[in-house]
Amino acid sequence: MLINNQDVPTDSYAEVRDPGRLTDVVGEVAQGTAQHVEQAVQAAHQAYQTWHKTDLTERSELLLKAASLLEAEASTFAPLIARESGMIPSVTLAEIGGAVAGIRHTVEAAKVFFEEKQFEDEHSWVSVEKRPIGVIVGIVPWNAPVILTMQKLAPALVCGNTIVFKPSPNAPLGISSILMKIAELFPPGVINVVHGGGDVGSALTAHPLVRKISFTGGGTVAKYVMQDAANSLKNVHFELGGNDPAIVLDDADMQEVLPKIVTSVFRRSGQYCYATKRVYVPQNMYEKFFDEMCQIVDQYQIGHQMDPKVTFGPLNNKVQFNYVNELIERTKQSGAQTVILGEKVEPDNWDNGYYLQPVIVKNPHPNQEIVTCEQFGPIIPLIPYSTEEEVLQMANSTDYGLGSTIWSSDFDRAVRLSRQIEAGMTFINQNGQSRLGLRHIPFGGVKQSGIGRENSEIGLAEYIEYHSINYHK
Structure with a gap:
C-alpha cells in the first residue's frame, strides 16, 4: 500500500x-x-x-x-x-x-x-x-x-x-x-x-x-x-454499466461496418463498459449480416493473453466467468440459436484459465435476458427489426444508458436517430471517441449507467x- x-x-x-x-x-x-x-x-x-x-x-x-x-x-x-x-x-x-x-x-x-x-x-x-x-x-x-x-x-x-x-x-x-x-x-x-x-x-x-x-x-x-x-x-x-445498442441502418455498407462492430463487441473479451451488448439489424439484411458476422468471428483465436497469435484472452475472474457461462447456458435452454465460434489456442490449458469462445445469438426475443442484461463477456445477441420507430423503441427499453452506436452512410439520418437515443453518448460508424471526442466528450451515462x-x-x-x-x- x-x-x-x-x-x-x-x-x-x-x-x-x-x-x-x-x-x-x-x-x-x-x-x-x-x-x-x-x-x-x-x-x-x-x-x-x-x-x-x-x-x-x-x-x-x-x-x-x-x-x-x-x-x-x-x-x-x-x-x-x-x-x-x-x-x-x-x-x-x-x-x-x-x-x-x-x-x-x-x-x-x-x-x-x-x-x-x-x-x-x-x-x-x-x-x-x-x-x-x-x-x-x-x-x-x-x-x-x-x-x-x-x-x-x-x-x-x-x-x-x-x-x-x-x-x-x-x-x-x-x-x-x-x-x-x-x-x-x-x-x-x-x-x-x-x-x-x-x-x-x-x-x-x-x-x-x-x-x-x-x-x-x-x-x-x-x-x-x-x-x-x-x-x-x-x-x-x-x-x-451499460447495455449498449448498435443500430445498423439499411444504408450501411455491410463490408465496412461488420469488422468494426465485431471489434466493438469482442475487444477485451467483451469486458468493457461501453462494449456493444446488442446489435439491431434490418430484417432484409439480417441473414446475410448474421452469416458474415459468424465468418469473421470464427477466425478469432482465443487463448493465453501473452500469446501473440491470440485475438482475445480469458475473462478476468471466477465470478465473471461463472456469470457469463451460466448466461450462455440459460440462453441455449431458451431455444434461441447460439453459435459458438473461434478457435482454441493451446486447448490443453483451457481448464487452467477462465476461457470462453465467442458466442453469437440468433433471433432472440427482444425482451430476453441475453438482450436486456449487461453480459460483460464474449456473447452477443442479434435482433432483427423492421422500422426506425421499432428499433428506437427497443434500443431505449432498458434501465441502462451509457453508450450506443449507429451505423449508416447517411450523416443526417444517423444524427437524427442519435438524438432520439437515451444514452450519455452515441457514436456513429465507430464505437468510441475520436481524438477530437477524447478532448470534448463528457464520458458517462444516464439512467442506471451513472x-x-x-x-x-x-x-x-x-x-x-x-x-x-x-x-x-
Whole structure:
C-alpha cells in the first residue's frame, strides 16, 4: 500500500493469479484494514491543507511529468497488467496511451476551466470562483485499470484535491506500481493507495473526512457506496454499466461496418463498459449480416493473453466467468440459436484459465435476458427489426444508458436517430471517441449507467465546489 508516499507492508497478503494460467501467481498484494484507511485519509487530509494552495501552473506541470513518466515506462508496466487482467498486451499498451493522452487533455482543459469569471455593473461586483473539494476516494475496476484510474487522478489533482485509491483486488499490481512511481513526483499524501475487500471499501466511503467518492464499477456496489455516502452527505460520481445498442441502418455498407462492430463487441473479451451488448439489424439484411458476422468471428483465436497469435484472452475472474457461462447456458435452454465460434489456442490449458469462445445469438426475443442484461463477456445477441420507430423503441427499453452506436452512410439520418437515443453518448460508424471526442466528450451515462461525467471541462466540474463573492458598492 502507499500512504504518505511510504510503501506500507501489512501482516496479510493476497495472491494475484494469472486468469489465463491459474497455476501462475503474478504477485502478492498487501491487504489493508480500517486502520490503514484511517492513516491514508488522514495523510490525504493533511496534504490537502497545502496542496490546494499550490498554483494551478505547478499542479499542471507535475501532472504533465506524470504523463511523460507513464508514457516512457509503458512497455514496462504493460506485461504485468496484461498478465493479471487477462487483456492482450497490445490492448494494454493502447490503454496506457489513452491514459497519457487523457492526463494531457485534462491539463489543457484546466487552463480554460479555471479562467476567472467576474461581472460588474454600477451597483455591484461579482466573482464566481472554483475551489477544490478536499479528500477524494477513487474506486477503480479491473477491466481497464490504468485509464480509469487516470480519469480520476488527473482532474482531482489539477483541481487541487488529494486522493485515496482502492484498486480492484482482481488487477491491483500494475496500477499500484504506476501510482507509486507517479506519487514520487508529488508532495507526500497527495496520492495514496489502500488495498482490500468490502470492509476497506466501506471504511473509505463512510469516512467523515472524505468529501467525494468517484466509483467505476457495477450498479449493485454503487448502491452500497451511495448509502455510505448519504450518512455524511458526500458527493458521488458513478460510472456504471451499460447495455449498449448498435443500430445498423439499411444504408450501411455491410463490408465496412461488420469488422468494426465485431471489434466493438469482442475487444477485451467483451469486458468493457461501453462494449456493444446488442446489435439491431434490418430484417432484409439480417441473414446475410448474421452469416458474415459468424465468418469473421470464427477466425478469432482465443487463448493465453501473452500469446501473440491470440485475438482475445480469458475473462478476468471466477465470478465473471461463472456469470457469463451460466448466461450462455440459460440462453441455449431458451431455444434461441447460439453459435459458438473461434478457435482454441493451446486447448490443453483451457481448464487452467477462465476461457470462453465467442458466442453469437440468433433471433432472440427482444425482451430476453441475453438482450436486456449487461453480459460483460464474449456473447452477443442479434435482433432483427423492421422500422426506425421499432428499433428506437427497443434500443431505449432498458434501465441502462451509457453508450450506443449507429451505423449508416447517411450523416443526417444517423444524427437524427442519435438524438432520439437515451444514452450519455452515441457514436456513429465507430464505437468510441475520436481524438477530437477524447478532448470534448463528457464520458458517462444516464439512467442506471451513472451519475456525473468524466473528461473535458464538464469532468473537471466534478472535482470542484463553486464559491461566489458579491460586493455591493
